[in-house]
Amino acid sequence: MIPEEKAELRRRIQGRIRAVDPERRVEASRAMMGRILKLPAWIDSRCVLLYAPLKDEPDLRGLLAIALSEGRTVALPSFSPGTGIYGARRIGDPERDLVPGRFGVREPGPDCREVPLEALDFAVVPGLAFTQEGWRLGRGGGFYDRLLKSTPALRCGVGLDEQVLVRLPAEPHDVQLDFVVTPTATHWCRRAPQ
Numbered sequence: 001m002i003p004e005e006k007a008e009l010r011r012r013i014q015g016r017i018r019a020v021d022p023e024r025r026v027e028a029s030r031a032m033m034g035r036i037l038k039l040p041a042w043i044d045s046r047c048v049l050l051y052a053p054l055k056d057e058p059d060l061r062g063l064l065a066i067a068l069s070e071g072r073t074v075a076l077p078s079f080s081p082g083t084g085i086y087g088a089r090r091i092g093d094p095e096r097d098l099v100p101g102r103f104g105v106r107e108p109g110p111d112c113r114e115v116p117l118e119a120l121d122f123a124v125v126p127g128l129a130f131t132q133e134g135w136r137l138g139r140g141g142g143f144y145d146r147l148l149k150s151t152p153a154l155r156c157g158v159g160l161d162e163q164v165l166v167r168l169p170a171e172p173h174d175v176q177l178d179f180v181v182t183p184t185a186t187h188w189c190r191r192a193p194q
Contacts, residue, residue, distance in 0.1 A: 005169040009137055010128055017160070028183040029060060036063060036124065037063070037066070039186070045072065045121045046072055047072065047122075049151070050064050051077060051126055058160075060124060060158065068092065073119070076088065076107055077105075078108045078114075090114075097111075097112050118151060118152060120151045122156065123148065123153040124156050125144055125148070129159070129164070129165050130177070131164065131165055131166065131168050131180075132180065133176070133189055134178065136175070145175045155176075155179075157180040157181070160182060164185075178190050
C-alpha cells in the first residue's frame with residue numbers, strides 16, 4: 001500500500017511544483033540559500049554534499065559557489081554503474097567538472113576524486129515533499145536514502161513551503177532528515193537545533 005500512496009503523492013506534488021511561477025521559484029531558492037548560510041551547522045561544516053538542480057528543484061548553485069570560495073570540500077552525488085548506487089565526488093569547477101549523468105542529472109565526471117561518505121558533515125537534499133519531522137519523499141528508487149544512510153552528515157532537506165506536508169508514508173528504508181529549510185522556515189527535526 002505504501003508504494004502506491006507514494007506514487008500518487010509524487011504525481012500530486014509534481015503538479016503543484018510545476019504550477020509555481022518561475023520568478024517565485026528564483027526568489028524562493030534565494031531565500032532558502034540565505035537560511036542555510038545562517039545555520040551554525042553550515043557555518044561549521046568543512047565537507048558538504050550539494051546537488052545539481054533539476055528544473056523543478058531549488059536552485060542553490062550560489063551556495064555551491066560560496067562553499068568553493070570559502071575553501072570547503074564540495075561533493076555532489078555521482079552514480080556508479082558498477083554498484084547501481086550513488087556515492088560522492090569532489091568538484092572544484094562546476095562548469096568543467098559536471099557532466100550529464102544518470103536520470104538526466106548533472107553530476108561529477110569520472111575524473112573527479114571520490115569523497116568518502118563518512119567524511120561529509122553537511123548534506124543538502126532535494127525532494128518532492130517533506131514533513132516537519134524530517135521525512136522526505138524523493139523521486140523513487142531510494143538512491144538518496146542509501147547514500148544518506150552511509151554518512152554522519154547533518155541532513156538538510158530543501159523545498160518550497162507547498163512541499164511540506166503534515167504526513168508522508170514512511171518505509172523502514174526511509175532516512176529521516178535533521179532539518180528542512182523552506183523559503184519561510186527552518187524546521188528542526190531529529191537533533192537539537194544547531
